[in-house]
Amino acid sequence: MNATQILFWFLSGLTLFSAIMVVISKNPVHSVLWLIVTFFAISGHYILLNAQFIGIVNLIVYAGAIMVLFLFVIMLMNLNAHSEPQKHKWLKLAGILAGGCLMLVLVAALKTADQNKMIAQTQEGNIGLIENLGKALFTEYVVPFEISSVLFLSAMVGAVVIGKKGD
Amino acid sequence: MFLVVEWQFIVEKLVLIVAVVMISLVIAMYETYMERKVAAFLQDRRGPSRAGPFGILQPVADGLKLFMKEEIIPNNSNKFLFILGPCLAMMTAMMTSAVIPWGGTIDFFGYPVSLQVADINIGILFIFGVVSMGVYGIMIGGWASNNKFSLIAALRGASQVISYELPMGLALIALLMVTGSLKMSVIVGQQADSWYNVLYQPLGFMIFFVCALAECNRTPFDLPEAENELNFGYHQEYSSMKLGFYLFAEYINMFISSVVMSTLFFGGYDIPFINDVNLGHSIGANWLAVLQAMSLFFKTVSFIFLFMWIRWTIPRFRYDQLMNLGWKTLIPLSLINMLITAVVVLWLKK
Amino acid sequence: MQLLTNRAQLVDRKPMTFIERLYLWNIAKGMIITFSHLFKKKPTINYPEQKRPFSPVFRGLHILNRDEEGRERCTACGLCAVACPAEAITMEAAERKNGEENLYREEKYAARYEINMLRCIFCGLCEEACPKDAIYLSETFAPANFQRKGFIYGKPDLLIPHPIEKPEEYKKALGNRVVREVQ
Numbered sequence: 166m167n168a169t170q171i172l173f174w175f176l177s178g179l180t181l182f183s184a185i186m187v188v189i190s191k192n193p194v195h196s197v198l199w200l201i202v203t204f205f206a207i208s209g210h211y212i213l214l215n216a217q218f219i220g221i222v223n224l225i226v227y228a229g230a231i232m233v234l235f236l237f238v239i240m241l242m243n244l245n246a247h248s249e250p251q252k253h254k255w256l257k258l259a260g261i262l263a264g265g266c267l268m269l270v271l272v273a274a275l276k277t278a279d280q281n282k283m284i285a286q287t288q289e290g291n292i293g294l295i296e297n298l299g300k301a302l303f304t305e306y307v308v309p310f311e312i313s314s315v316l317f318l319s320a321m322v323g324a325v326v327i328g329k330k331g332d
Numbered sequence: 333m334f335l336v337v338e339w340q341f342i343v344e345k346l347v348l349i350v351a352v353v354m355i356s357l358v359i360a361m362y363e364t365y366m367e368r369k370v371a372a373f374l375q376d377r378r379g380p381s382r383a384g385p386f387g388i389l390q391p392v393a394d395g396l397k398l399f400m401k402e403e404i405i406p407n408n409s410n411k412f413l414f415i416l417g418p419c420l421a422m423m424t425a426m427m428t429s430a431v432i433p434w435g436g437t438i439d440f441f442g443y444p445v446s447l448q449v450a451d452i453n454i455g456i457l458f459i460f461g462v463v464s465m466g467v468y469g470i471m472i473g474g475w476a477s478n479n480k481f482s483l484i485a486a487l488r489g490a491s492q493v494i495s496y497e498l499p500m501g502l503a504l505i506a507l508l509m510v511t512g513s514l515k516m517s518v519i520v521g522q523q524a525d526s527w528y529n530v531l532y533q534p535l536g537f538m539i540f541f542v543c544a545l546a547e548c549n550r551t552p553f554d555l556p557e558a559e560n561e562l563n564f565g566y567h568q569e570y571s572s573m574k575l576g577f578y579l580f581a582e583y584i585n586m587f588i589s590s591v592v593m594s595t596l597f598f599g600g601y602d603i604p605f606i607n608d609v610n611l612g613h614s615i616g617a618n619w620l621a622v623l624q625a626m627s628l629f630f631k632t633v634s635f636i637f638l639f640m641w642i643r644w645t646i647p648r649f650r651y652d653q654l655m656n657l658g659w660k661t662l663i664p665l666s667l668i669n670m671l672i673t674a675v676v677v678l679w680l681k682k
Numbered sequence: 683m684q685l686l687t688n689r690a691q692l693v694d695r696k697p698m699t700f701i702e703r704l705y706l707w708n709i710a711k712g713m714i715i716t717f718s719h720l721f722k723k724k725p726t727i728n729y730p731e732q733k734r735p736f737s738p739v740f741r742g743l744h745i746l747n748r749d750e751e752g753r754e755r756c757t758a759c760g761l762c763a764v765a766c767p768a769e770a771i772t773m774e775a776a777e778r779k780n781g782e783e784n785l786y787r788e789e790k791y792a793a794r795y796e797i798n799m800l801r802c803i804f805c806g807l808c809e810e811a812c813p814k815d816a817i818y819l820s821e822t823f824a825p826a827n828f829q830r831k832g833f834i835y836g837k838p839d840l841l842i843p844h845p846i847e848k849p850e851e852y853k854k855a856l857g858n859r860v861v862r863e864v865q
Contacts, residue, residue: 194413194475201468221457229464229497233471233490240475240483295454295514374716378726645716646709 173213180206193239197232204228216293340443348449352429360583361391363636367583370640398576406569410476417473418570418577424466425584431455432591433517435601435625436608438618447601447621448517455516456504459592460497463547467493469581470556474566486566488651489556493547495658500543502666503536506673507596520600524608530597535669537597539662544589546658549582551643555651590635594628601628736821736857741804744797745820745855746840749787752847755816758792765811770801788814795840799824799833821857 183202190196204227211220291297302310365380365387372379380387405414435447452458467490474486510532511519523529530537546553557565567578594600601624602608612620649657701707727734736742747755758775776793778786785791809818827833843851 194410198413198472217452217454218457221454221461224461225457225464229461229467230494233464233467233494236468236471236475237487237490240471240487373720373724376719376722376724376726378724378728381728641713641716645712 169213172209176206176209176213180210194236197235197239200235201228201232204232211293214293215291218295218298219293344443344445345449348445348447349430352434352449353426356426356429356584356587357580359587360580361395363583363587364394364579365391366636367640367643370637371644374641374644395576398573401572403572403574404569406478408478409569410478413472413476414569415574417469417476418567418574418581419469420472421466421469421581422577422584424462424469425581425588427462428459428585428588429591431458431516432588432595433520433600434628435621436612436617438621446517447625451515451517453513453515455519456508456514456596459588460501460504464493464497466547466581466585469578470566473570473578477566477569479569481563482566482568485556485563485568489549489566492549492553492555492654492658495655496543496546496553496662499539499658499662499666500547502663502670503533503539503543504596506536506666506670507533507540509670509673509677516595516600520595520602523599524602528597528599533597533669533673535665536673537593539666539669540597541593542657542662544593545639545642546654548585548589548639550586550639552646552649553654554643554648555654558648561648586636586639587632590632590639591628593635594631598631601625603627740821741806741819742822743799743820743824744802744808744817744835744840745842746795746837747816747818748842748845748852750845751784752844753783753785753787754791754841755787755814756792756795757788757790757814757816758795759790759813761811761813762808762817765807766802767805767807768801768803770798770803771808772796792837795837797835797840799835800830820855 180203183199183206186199187196187203190199204223208220208223208228211217211223292301368390369379369387371377380390383389383393405411430449431452433446433448433451437444437446439445470489470493471486474482474489477483507529508514510529511522513519513522519529545551549556555562557567559565567575570578603611603623604627608620608624611623615623749755758773760773760775763769763771763773772794773792773796774794775790778789778791804819806819812818824833842855845852
C-alpha cells in the first residue's frame with residue numbers, strides 16, 4: 166500500500182458515500198452540498214490519474230459554476246423537508262424500475278469489457294495535461310469539438326431568446 | 333513505504349505552508365490597520381493612534397475584541413452550515429496562496445528550497461478554481477442564517493462573483509496566449525529578463541483589475557455588504573469571530589489578488605531594472621531570494637494601497653450598473669482583447 | 683427662468699459623449715484629488731493631550747464667586763432662580779451669625795444652593811440677573827456621570843476656591859473671563 170493507493174481508496178470511499186448522501190438527504194441544499202463533495206472527490210481521482218487540467222476544469226465548471234446555479238434555484242424555491250410533495254406510489258415504482266434497468270445495462274456493459282486486464286494508470290500518462298489535451302482536441306478531435314461548440318452557441322442563443330421574451 | 337519517502341520534502345512543504353499561512357494572516361491583520369489609516373489620511377483624519385505607538389497594536393485589539401464578543405447562533409438557523417460558511421470562506425481564501433512563487437530558490441545548508449508551495453502546471457487555473465469556490469462561503473452563510481436579507485445579499489454577492497469571473501477568465505486567456513504556460517514560476521521567469529506582461533496586455537490588466545475589485549467585494553463593487561445603503565449583507569446574523577472570519581477572509585482575498593496581479597502582470601518577485609541573475613552572483617542566492625521576496629511584497633503593498641485608494645474615492649455602483657458593466661462592457665472588451673492578442677501572436681509566429 | 687445671481691449655472695442635460703461615458707478621466711481626476719489629501723495638514727486635535735482654548739464668551743459650568751477677602755458674594759436673593767428659564771436653580775437662605783463675617787459678605791447668605799445640570803441650558807440669564815456678581819458661567823463643561831444625582835451640583839461643587847488660601851486654584855477657576863469683567 167503506497168500513498169497513491171491510500172488516496173485512491175479514500176477518494177473512492179468518499180465519492181460513493183457522498184453520492185449516496187446526495188440521494189438520501191432530506192434537505193435539497195444538503196443534497197447539493199454533498200454533490201459538490203462528490204465533484205471534489207472525482208477531481209481528486211483525475212489528479213491521481215495525472216490529469217490535472219481535467220480535474221481543475223471539473224472543479225471550475227461543475228463545482229464552481231453549475232452547482233452555484235443549482236444552489237441559487239434551490240435557495241430561492243425554499244424547498245424544505247416539509248414542503249416536499251408526496252409522490253404517487255406508482256411513480257416510485259416506475260423510478261425503481263428505470264433505475265434498475267440502467268444498472269442492468271451498466272453491469273452488462275462492464276461485464277463484456279475487458280476490465281480485468283485494464284488497470285488505471287496513476288501518476289503516469291500525460292493525456293490529461295493541458296498541452297496534450299489541447300493538441301488532441303484541435304487535431305484529432307477537431308470536428309466533434311467544433312460541433313459541440315456550435316451546440317453550445319445555439320444553447321446560448323436559445324437562452325438569450327427565452328430571456329428576451331419577457332420584454 | 334510512503335512515510336519514509338522524502339521526509340525532507342514533507343517537512344520542507346509543511347514549513348512553507350505554515351509560513352505562508354502565517355504571513356497571509358499577519359498581512360491581513362495589518363491590512364485592516366492600513367485600511368483605517370489610509371481612509372483617515374485621505375479624509376484628513378489621523379486614524380487609530382491609541383493602541384501602541386501610531387496605533388500599531390490596533391489589529392491585535394480588534395481581534396481580541398472579536399474573540400471576546402458573545403457568540404450568537406440564530407435559533408432557526410441550520411447550525412452546521414452556519415458554522416461551515418465562515419470556515420469555507422477562510423479556507424478558500426487561504427488555499428490560493430499555495431501556487432504563488434514568493435521568491436527564487438534559497439540554499440538551506442546545501443538543500444535547495446523553492447519559495448513556492450506547489451509549482452503545478454495549472455497554476456493560474458488552480459487560483460481560478462479556488463476563487464470560484466469562494467462563492468460557497470457567501471451562499472451557505474447567507475442561506476443558513478435563515479434571514480431574508482442575508483439570503484438576498486448572498487445571492488447578490490454570488491451572482492456578482494460569478495458574473496465577474498467570466499471577463500476575468502477571458503482576460504486571463506489573452507494573457508496565457510502571451511505567456512504560453514500556466515505555470516506561475518514560468519510566467520515570472522519569462523518576465524524576469526524582458527518586459528512585464530502589463531506592457532503586452534494593458535487592456536487585459538485593466539479588465540483583470542476591475543474584476544479583481546469585484547471578486548474581492550471591494551468598493552465600488554461592494555454590493556454584497558453595502559452597509560450604509562442596503563444592509564450589512566450576508567454576514568448580518570453573524571457575530572464574534574465567525575463574523576471576524578468573513579471580514580478577515582475578504583482582506584486575505586485582497587492580499588492574494590494583489591499578489592496574483594503582481595505575479596501575472598508585474599513580474600512577480602523579479603526586481604525591476606536589475607538583472608537578478610547577476611545580482612545573485614554577487615550577493616549569493618539567499619540574499620537574492622530575500623530581496624526578491626521584498627520586491628514582491630512592495631508590489632503587493634502598492635496594489636493593496638491602490639485598492640484602498642479606490643475604495644475611499646469612488647462611490648458604489650448601483651446593482652444594474654454593476655451587471656451592465658460586467659456583462660455588456662467587460663465581456664465584449666475582453667473578447668476583443670483576446671481576439672487581437674490571438675491575431676498578433678499568430679502573426680508574430682509566422 | 684430668471685437667474686438670481688450671475689454665478690448660477692443651468693444643469694447641462696446633454697447626453698454624454700463616448701469619452702465621458704468611459705468615466706476614466708473623471709475617475710483619474712477624483713483619485714488625484716483624494717491622493718492630494720494624503721499630504722494635507724490634519725486638523726485633528728488629540729483631545730486629552732491637547733485642548734482647544736475656549737472662546738471668551740463660552741458659557742460653561744457655573745461658579746459661585748467670592749470677593750477679594752474670600753467671602754461668598756451670594757446673598758440668596760433668588761433672582762437667578764427666578765430668571766432661570768429651565769428652573770434649574772434652587773436655594774435656601776440663612777441669616778449670617780456673629781463671627782461669620784469672614785465667610786459671607788452680606789447679612790443673608792445661601793445655606794443651600796443647587797443647580798441641576800441636566801435641566802440647565804447654559805443660557806447665562808442667572809449671570810445677568812445677579813446683582814452681586816456672585817454667579818457666573820465658567821469655561822468648563824459638566825463631566826459625564828452614571829447617575830442623575832451626580833448632576834445636581836451643590837455649594838461645594840460650585841464655590842470657587844478661596845482666593846487667599848489657594849490663590850493658584852482660584853486663578854485657574856476664575857478663567858480669563860472674570861478677570862476682564864473685574865478690571
